[in-house]
Structures are given as structure tokens and as C-alpha cells.
Amino acid sequence: MARQTPLHALHRELGARSVDFGGWDMPVHYGSQIEEHHSVRRAAGMFDVSHMCVIDLHGPGVRAFLRWLLANDIGKLQRPGKALYSCMLDESGGVLDDLIVYLMAEDWFRVVVNAGTRDKDLAWMRACAAGRGAELDIIERSDLAMIAVQGPEARARVADLLDADAADRASALALEPFSACGCGDWFVARTGYTGEDGFEVMLPAAEAEPFWRALAAAGVAPCGLGARDTLRLEAGMNLYGNDMDASTNPLESGLAWTVAFDPPDRDFVGRRALEALRTAGVPMKLVGLVLEERGVLRGHQKVSAAGIGDGEVTSGTWSPSLERSIAFARVPSATGSAVQVEMRGKWLPARVVKLPFLRHGRILIDL
Amino acid sequence: MSQVPVELRYAKTHEWARLLPDGSVEVGITEHAQAALGDLVFVEVPETGRVLAAGEGCAVVESVKAASDVYSPIAGTVIAVNLALAAAPELVNQDCYGRGWMLRLQPASPAALAGLLDAEAYGGQLAATGG
Known part of the structure; x- marks a missing residue:
């Protein structure tokens, strides 16, 4: 039986076509995936991302533990509300998951991990904490729902609806990219997975439905995981399980920028393997x-770089904004600017480009 | 419940066939099929003159989600294809029984449609599979 988010009945009511995603029954679209995609690029759209797993880590040893557990350095987080994207690796450098970590307080960090990896991640964190004798509590926040509101108009739409005092609303609107603040018992983060500005809002499960309805009344379009996938691909953002997993490392997954080798004296899980x-x-x-x-x-799909070697498409789609087909592919490091991709028995030419394809509504590659 | 026009005949694989006054047969995919595929971004139609067996792959529809084959519901020769779909594959989503038609066949046998499902039988198949 697939798991359901607190908004499941509402998605049904809205006519969502649903799909199994990481063991969850989730909306893939509410009519047209392409129209939902354009809503986010041009105005504002919302996604139920309550299937993602919010984990709170409390305790005096939490900072030292996460500096060792994660490949990016949470030492960079110095003010409450600041967020950091990181991989969590195993000893061989394989990617166990990618996640966002927020500094809530000096003895409280919040981590958001993928839906399909939640049970493995929790077990890994608990085993690692026990192994290091770290003083901390690891709490799964299944009492929270999460709604991502994304697009050039998203922040204004959300701010109008925040059931908080004026000061909280002002601090939400004043958030810098990749930071968050509390608004009453809600948590509002200026983060996302679409390449557009916007918020991800974590709130008590029972309040998710009225918030969603209010956003819809304010003109925010309900969007499914289909549009989320085309948006994140255009934005050059990896999807765990497609573009990287435990059999691949961040250096061959476009994620070298997330691995903090400095300072050199910080040990972290997987460091030795990645250095080698x-x-x-x-x-x-x-x-x-x-x-x-x-x-x-x-x-x-198979990829061939002539005279160099073979690779594989990790994620591919039709891009509604570029009106071209785009993809990520893992290819030999010496690959130049052109490859061939096998499609239904034929080899078709594809151009190698620098990621992302698009950011904040602007196309960044030559068409 | 999907729309299943009574005047058409259907293949189990979700194609429809319409007998035209001149004896040729127009072919497309059903409402159920287009909804399951989602937004189409490419439709690859066959060359005119191609001879098709019943059940042979004759077109490819590619949505944002996946590529799927379209199978010829009857045996025949392709006499026309819907060239508008090259520029506007969304016609299949918007009007699958009308402007989203894919090809016209000259049937190999005048009784070609006899082996297909009528609307009631096809509707029954959809109901049985939760469509």
C-alpha cells in the first residue's frame, strides 16, 4: 500500500493523475504537465512535497556530528536559518542521499532528505551517531507537511497568506536565497527545486489543506511531480536515484562543488575515497x-563519444521552456562538445552544454 | 470514465478506427490512451504507401513521460497521414477523435472492421481495467 500525504484526498478532488514515487502515491499532473511547468516559469505554481522527510537532530554534539557525516561543511552555517545543500556519502564515496540542512539553533539542525531513502537514511544516521557516541536525538518530523511554492510571483503569494504577525511576514519576505525563518509554528525557507525563486513551507499536517486552497484561490497553480521533473532538469539539478546513487560518487555526478575538501583537517565520511x-x-x-x-x-539511453568511449543518459526529458529535448548524461571525462545518443536503434547527434540550461526564467545555452 | 464515441470501432491496444464514406479508414488513439500518455511532444506518423498488417506498429507517440507505439487496428495501405501533428502534437490531447487523427488506410479487406471492438465492448474493457 503506497503511502499518502496529508493532501492526498485534495489531489483526488482536483483530478490529479497519480504515480508511485519512492513508495508514495503522488500527483504526476492535474491535467497538463506542460501548462503546470509554464505556470512556475511565468507566475507561480505549488507542489505537495510532503513525501520528503524532515529530520530534526538535537543535542550538544550535533554540529560536530554533521561536520563528519556530510560531504559539504556545515561549518559554513553560522546564523540560524542558513541552509546548505550536501551529499551524504558512504566510506567508498558513494552517494547515500542528497539533502538540505538548516541551522535552527546551535544544538538543533534540520535535515530534509528524499522520500525513497528516508528509512535507510534514518537507520544510517542512527548507526553513525551510535558508532561515534554522539550525544543527539534524531527525530523524524512526520507531523509536518511541506508545500513548495515556486515561480517569480511565488514569494508574494505566500507572504500574503502567512497567518503570522506583520514582523514574521516581513522577515519571510526579507529572507535571502537559501535561508529560512520560523513564522509561528510554520517554517518558511527560500529554497526550491525548479530554478525559480520561491518558498518551501513546512507546516503542521492539519494546516496543509487550508493553505493549499488559499494559495489556489490566490492564483497559484497546483503542479505535479511531472512538472517538477522538467523544471529541475532545466535548472540543472540532480535527482537522487537517477543522476547519482550509492554506486556513483559526487565527483562524477556534477556535484564536486558540494564537497568541501577545505579545511583539509575536517574528516568526513567518504573523504579518503574521494581524495584517492x-x-x-x-x-x-x-x-x-x-x-x-x-x-x-x-x-x-546509450551515449557514444566518438574515439573516446561510452556513457549513459541519467535523466532526460522534453523541455517545455527550451522546446528541445534535454538530458544529463554520465560520459567519459575526455568527452568534447558532441556525442551520439541511441534512440530506438538509431544514433542521433546531441550537443554537450554547460549546466544549467535555464535559471530564473532565462535560457543560458545557445539554441 | 473516458469518452468512447459509439460510431467508432476500437482495438484492445487503445486505437480507434472510423469508416469514411469512400471506404477508407481513419485511425487515431483513444481518449483513454491520450490521457494515460499525458502531454504529447512528438508524433511520428508512417510514410504514405506503407502496407501495414493488423497489429503492426505504425506510429510512435512521445509524451513528456514516455514513448509508446501505436498499432494499426486493421491491415491496409497508408493513403494519408495527419501532417499537422508534426507542428502540433497537442492536437491528439485536445481532440483525439477529430483533429488529432493520425493516418488513413485503404483496408486490405472490406470486412476489416469486423474484427474490432464496438464502443460497448471497448468501454467494458476500460471499466474492467479501471480506465
Whole structure:
């Protein structure tokens, strides 16, 4: 039986077509995935992301523990509300998950992990904490729902509806990118997974439905996971399980920027393996592709770089904003600016481009 | 419940067939099929003149989600294809029984439609599979 979010009945009422995602029954679209995509790029759309797992870590040892557990350095987080994107690795450098961590207070950090990895992640964190004798409590916040409101008009729409005093509303609107604040018992973060401005709002499960209805009345379009996927691909953002997993490391997954090798005396899980890899040379890299012909790039299609070697598409789609097919592919590091992709028995040319394809509504590659 | 026009005949694989006054047969995909596929971004239609067996792959519809084959509901020769779909594949989503038609066939046999499902039988199949 697939798990359901607190908004499940409402999605049904809105006519959502649903899909199993990481063991959860989630809306894939409410009519047209492409229209939902454009709503986010042009105005504002909302996503039920309550399937993602919010984990609070409390205790005096929490900062030291997370500096060792995560590949990015939460030492960079110095003020409450600041957020950091990181991978959580195993000892071989394989990616167990990607996550966002927020500094709530010096002895309280909040981590948001993927839906499909929640049970494994919790078990891993608890085992690691026990192994290090870290003094902390790890609490799964299944009492919270999460709604992502994204698009150029998203922040204004949310701020109008915050059931908080004027000061809280002002501090939400004043948030810098990648930071968060409390608004009563809600938690509002200026983060997202679409390449547009917006908020991710964590709130008590019972308050999710009235908030969603109020956003809809304010003109925010309900959007499913289908649009979320095309938006994140255009924005050059990885999806765990497609673009990286425990069998791949961040250096070959376009995530080297998230691994903090400095300061050199900070040990973290996977550090030794990644340093050895860096010294030896990383054989593969993750790149962006634009298909030069008609068709749609899809995950697992074969990629060939002539005279260099083979690779594979990790995520691919039709991009509604670029009106081209785009993809991420893992290819040999020496791959140049052109590859071929196998599609239904034919090899079609694709161009290798720098990610992202698009950010804040602006196309960043040559079409 | 999907729309299933009574004047058409259907294949189990969710294609429809319409007998035209000149004896040719127009083919497309059903309301149920287009809804399951989601927004279409490409439709690849066959060359005119191609001879198709019943059940043979004759077109490919590609949505944001996935690529799917369209199977010819009857045996025949392709005499026309809907060229508008190259620029506007969304016609299949918007009007699958009308402007979203895909191809016209000259049937190999005048009784070709006899082997297909009528609207009631196809509707029954959808109901049985939760469509």
C-alpha cells in the first residue's frame, strides 16, 4: 500500500493523475504537465512535497556530528536559518542521499532528505551517531507537511497568506536565497527545486489543506511531480536515484562543488575515497545534453563519444521552456562538445552544454 | 470514465478506427490512451504507401513521460497521414477523435472492421481495467 500525504484526498478532488514515487502515491499532473511547468516559469505554481522527510537532530554534539557525516561543511552555517545543500556519502564515496540542512539553533539542525531513502537514511544516521557516541536525538518530523511554492510571483503569494504577525511576514519576505525563518509554528525557507525563486513551507499536517486552497484561490497553480521533473532538469539539478546513487560518487555526478575538501583537517565520511579518486583522476563526468534532432532523450539511453568511449543518459526529458529535448548524461571525462545518443536503434547527434540550461526564467545555452 | 464515441470501432491496444464514406479508414488513439500518455511532444506518423498488417506498429507517440507505439487496428495501405501533428502534437490531447487523427488506410479487406471492438465492448474493457 503506497503511502499518502496529508493532501492526498485534495489531489483526488482536483483530478490529479497519480504515480508511485519512492513508495508514495503522488500527483504526476492535474491535467497538463506542460501548462503546470509554464505556470512556475511565468507566475507561480505549488507542489505537495510532503513525501520528503524532515529530520530534526538535537543535542550538544550535533554540529560536530554533521561536520563528519556530510560531504559539504556545515561549518559554513553560522546564523540560524542558513541552509546548505550536501551529499551524504558512504566510506567508498558513494552517494547515500542528497539533502538540505538548516541551522535552527546551535544544538538543533534540520535535515530534509528524499522520500525513497528516508528509512535507510534514518537507520544510517542512527548507526553513525551510535558508532561515534554522539550525544543527539534524531527525530523524524512526520507531523509536518511541506508545500513548495515556486515561480517569480511565488514569494508574494505566500507572504500574503502567512497567518503570522506583520514582523514574521516581513522577515519571510526579507529572507535571502537559501535561508529560512520560523513564522509561528510554520517554517518558511527560500529554497526550491525548479530554478525559480520561491518558498518551501513546512507546516503542521492539519494546516496543509487550508493553505493549499488559499494559495489556489490566490492564483497559484497546483503542479505535479511531472512538472517538477522538467523544471529541475532545466535548472540543472540532480535527482537522487537517477543522476547519482550509492554506486556513483559526487565527483562524477556534477556535484564536486558540494564537497568541501577545505579545511583539509575536517574528516568526513567518504573523504579518503574521494581524495584517492581526485589524485588518480575521475574517469567520468556528468554533462548536459541538447538533442539536435527530433525525439526525446530518456534515462538509460546509450551515449557514444566518438574515439573516446561510452556513457549513459541519467535523466532526460522534453523541455517545455527550451522546446528541445534535454538530458544529463554520465560520459567519459575526455568527452568534447558532441556525442551520439541511441534512440530506438538509431544514433542521433546531441550537443554537450554547460549546466544549467535555464535559471530564473532565462535560457543560458545557445539554441 | 473516458469518452468512447459509439460510431467508432476500437482495438484492445487503445486505437480507434472510423469508416469514411469512400471506404477508407481513419485511425487515431483513444481518449483513454491520450490521457494515460499525458502531454504529447512528438508524433511520428508512417510514410504514405506503407502496407501495414493488423497489429503492426505504425506510429510512435512521445509524451513528456514516455514513448509508446501505436498499432494499426486493421491491415491496409497508408493513403494519408495527419501532417499537422508534426507542428502540433497537442492536437491528439485536445481532440483525439477529430483533429488529432493520425493516418488513413485503404483496408486490405472490406470486412476489416469486423474484427474490432464496438464502443460497448471497448468501454467494458476500460471499466474492467479501471480506465
